[in-house]
Amino acid sequence: xxxxxxxxxxxxxxxxxxxxxxxxxxxxxxxxxxxxxxxxxxxxxxxxxxxxxxxxxxxxxxxxxxxxxxxxxxxxxxxxxxxxxxxxxxxxxxxxxxxxxxxxxxxxxxxxxxxxxxxxxxxxxxxxxxxxxxxxxxxxxxxxxxxxxxxxxxxxxxxxxxxxxxxxxxxxxxxxxxxxxxxxxxxxxxxxxxxxxxxxxxxxxxxxxxxxxxxxxxxxxxxxxxxxxxxxxxxxxxxxxxxxxxxxxxxxxxxxxxxxxxxxxxxxxxxxxxxxxxxxxxxxxxxxxxxxxxxxxxxxxxxxxxxxxxxxxxxxxxxxxxxxxxxxxxxxxxxxxxxxxxxxxxx
Numbered sequence: 422x423x424x425x426x427x428x429x430x431x432x433x434x435x436x437x438x439x440x441x442x443x444x445x446x447x448x449x450x451x452x453x454x455x456x457x458x459x460x461x462x463x464x465x466x467x468x469x470x471x472x473x474x475x476x477x478x479x480x481x482x483x484x485x486x487x488x489x490x491x492x493x494x495x496x497x498x499x500x501x502x503x504x505x506x507x508x509x510x511x512x513x514x515x516x517x518x519x520x521x522x523x524x525x526x527x528x529x530x531x532x533x534x535x536x537x538x539x540x541x542x543x544x545x546x547x548x549x550x551x552x553x554x555x556x557x558x559x560x561x562x563x564x565x566x567x568x569x570x571x572x573x574x575x576x577x578x579x580x581x582x583x584x585x586x587x588x589x590x591x592x593x594x595x596x597x598x599x600x601x602x603x604x605x606x607x608x609x610x611x612x613x614x615x616x617x618x619x620x621x622x623x624x625x626x627x628x629x630x631x632x633x634x635x636x637x638x639x640x641x642x643x644x645x646x647x648x649x650x651x652x653x654x655x656x657x658x659x660x661x662x663x664x665x666x667x668x669x670x671x672x673x674x675x676x677x678x679x680x681x682x683x684x685x686x687x688x689x690x691x692x693x694x695x696x697x698x699x700x701x702x703x704x705x706x707x708x709x710x711x712x713x714x715x716x717x718x719x720x721x722x723x724x725x726x727x728x729x730x731x732x733x734x735x736x737x738x739x740x741x742x743x744x745x746x747x748x749x750x751x752x753x754x755x756x757x758x759x760x761x762x763x764x765x766x767x768x
Contacts, residue, residue, distance in 0.1 A: 514546045531555070536562040543567060549574040560585040564592035571596060577603035586611030590618040600626040602651075609637035616643040626651035628680070631658065638665025642672035653682035657709065662686030663694075670694035677701050682708035682729070689715050696721045708732050715740050720747035729754045 532555050539545070539559075545567040550559070555578065564570065570593040575581060581604050589596065590611075596619045601607055607630045615622065622644050627633055628651045638652065638661055650669065652661055661684045670676070670691070676699045681687055687710040695702060702722040706729035707713055714735040719725055725748055730736055745751060 514544060532558040535559040539563045539566045546570060547572040550578055551576045553578050554580060556580045557582055557584040561588040564588045568592050572598040574600040575604060576600065579605065582606040583608055583611035587614045590614040594618050595621055597621055598624045602626055603629040605631060608632040609634060612637040613640045616640045620644065621646060623647065624649040628653045634660040635662055635665040639668040642668040645673060646675060647673040648675050649678045651680040652684060653680045655683055658684045659686060663688055663690045666691040667694040670698045674698060675701060678704040680706040681710060682706050684710055688712045692716060693718050711735060717743040720744055725751055727752050731755050
């Protein structure tokens with residue numbers, strides 16, 4: 422068992438009671454380390470700890486962080502990596518690195534620290550980087566060290582650019598899931614690289630990415646296995662219209678879920694294309710798509726279970742009632758539209 426192997430030199434005492442480390446400081450360091458790295462291995466918090474020999478550790482069987490980790494894991498992840506054993510983290514398949522608010526002192530997390538960690542975990546398949554101030558270098562090292570990556574989440578990492586997506590496309594051709602929400606510098610160049618090399622993508626999300634335009638969405642139509650697509654933007658996305666959505670609908674027949682919330686340029690043409698070319702469609706969100714006026718054509722999607730029409734003022738009750746006549750189990754949001762449609766259908 423990896424967590425039962427001694428990771429520290431003989432004679433090292435990890436117990437916080439005997440080490441002289443104040444209890445509050447030990448707890449604070451443990452919290453930082455646990456929140457910094459949450460990996461899917463057999464040990465607590467993703468890092469290997471040794472059983473404390475102090476009175477409390479021996480009595481309650483608790484796992485306490487060694488004194489070396491407690492002192493080092495305050496500002497830079499690369500110091501925490503030095504306390505890991507490569508044979509313990511080499512088989513980690515899932516990892517989440519999330520930055521906490523400033524009072525915890527984690528704003529100093531660097532590219533070098535993440536790079537050293539990724540080089541140890543070569544078997545990673547699922548990685549989530551959330552709210553980090555790192556640059557494209559971290560993603561480049563990750564993709565180079567972990568070519569077997571299957572799922573990647575880059576959420577609200579404001580310093581990342583299209584170069585990060587290009588690195589992903591060059592090294593991780595087997596990627597199936599990519600969620601890149603809230604990255605303002607992601608644009609069409611990154612999407613074109615992904616569409617050329619990552620042809621096995623099934624789920625793609627570029628929500629809250631305002632730099633993506635119709636041309637970039639049209640490039641995604643090369644992903645013939647695409648099943649889930651999220652292009653939502655709050656409040657509005659004026660750069661995506663019928664051209665990109667129709668291209669995706671025509672060339673991605675396996676599409677099951679698409680989120681177009683905030684795409685004000687979407688019209689009935691996109692709705693018709695989705696209804697005729699995506700028969701497996703199950704979820705469709707068109708919140709604030711005010712140019713949409715008729716949804717009755719969606720009756721062709723026999724698997725459709727959820728339809729979001731919040732803020733779509735042009736759709737009439739007669740149109741919704743015609744849709745409900747063909748799909749009586751369909752749930753329409755908001756609920757007042759559903760009630761009015763059912764009332765019209767009953768009459």
